[in-house]
Amino acid sequence: MLEKKQWSTCDACTHLKTTINPDDTGESPYTLETWFCVAFPDGIPGDIYPGGYDHRLPYPGDRGIRFELKDAGEGLLQEYERRVPEKQRTRDVTETAREHAKHRDLLLDRRTLMAERLAEAPSLEIPVREDGAPAVLNVGSARWLGVTTNGTPARGWRIPEDCTGWERITLDRLVSDMSDDTMLYIDEQGPLLPVRDIRR
Numbered sequence: 787m788l789e790k791k792q793w794s795t796c797d798a799c800t801h802l803k804t805t806i807n808p809d810d811t812g813e814s815p816y817t818l819e820t821w822f823c824v825a826f827p828d829g830i831p832g833d834i835y836p837g838g839y840d841h842r843l844p845y846p847g848d849r850g851i852r853f854e855l856k857d858a859g860e861g862l863l864q865e866y867e868r869r870v871p872e873k874q875r876t877r878d879v880t881e882t883a884r885e886h887a888k889h890r891d892l893l894l895d896r897r898t899l900m901a902e903r904l905a906e907a908p909s910l911e912i913p914v915r916e917d918g919a920p921a922v923l924n925v926g927s928a929r930w931l932g933v934t935t936n937g938t939p940a941r942g943w944r945i946p947e948d949c950t951g952w953e954r955i956t957l958d959r960l961v962s963d964m965s966d967d968t969m970l971y972i973d974e975q976g977p978l979l980p981v982r983d984i985r986r
Contacts, residue, residue, distance in 0.1 A: 792836030793866040796821060798859035799841070801851070802830075803927035805969070808976035819926065820978075825851035827980075828893055831886040833879045838866075840875040846883040847890075893977060900972055900979045904957055907935035912960065913949035920963060921949035931964065933972045940974045961985060 796802045801823035810817045821830040825841075825848040833839040841853045855863060867875075904910065911934045913921035921943055923930045932940035934952065943949045964970075966982035 792816070792838065793869045794835040794838060795841045795853045795863065795866055796823070796830060796835045797866060798853075798855060798862035799823070800854045800856035800859070801825065802856075805926035805928035805930075805978075808971065808974075808978060823851075825849060828890050831879075831883065833882050833886065837882075838870040838874050839877065839879055840870075843876065845879065847887060894983075896977050897979050897983050900970075900977065901984050903935060903972065904933065904960075904970075904979075904984070909937075910935060910955050910957060910960065911937065911939070911952045912955050913939065913943040914951060914953050916950045918953075922964075922968065923948060925969075928969050928978070929965070929967065930969045930971050930978070932974075933960070933970050935973055938973070940971060942971070942974075957984075 803822050804819045805822075807817055807820045816836050821835050822828065823830060825845075831837075831839075831845065831847075834841050834845065839845065841848070844850075844852070913932050915921050920931055923942065930942075932943050934940065939952050943952075945951065961981060961984050964981045966980065966985065968981045969978040970981065971978060
């Protein structure tokens, strides 16, 4: 049975970005995608989506970056206000925000382990296009690049539709060639590793 849509200010926000969640277990439709934005680059808190908290209000950890109406977003915002009770929109999120921070820290720890795997791998390979450039794929709002540490190409990069083959690359060159927001999909496992995390 399909679950009822959960409304959020994110639906009407210009900052919203989404991509496929490689960690999805299929237990909930709300984990099929990762929702993220400039306020929450490591994932939008569940309080806001799907929880319905109004992010026109402050939320711990948002660094002062709040909801900003996207073009033609008025109708979505009005629908959110109509469907989500004010008590739910304005509730105290102090405790649940702490839980989100713990969840984010666990994610960052997992990313650190992924970065260490790259650094310790005897060789790295990435998909390349005919001109030799990395075969970056747009997956929703994110840019993904497959990386293998074991010589097994990721199935998401089909040959020749998406790349002409896989080539070895050093970690230094990989980091220098990619933008901070490029998501590395390593050995077909989550979590995605943003290049910015390796540069830290």
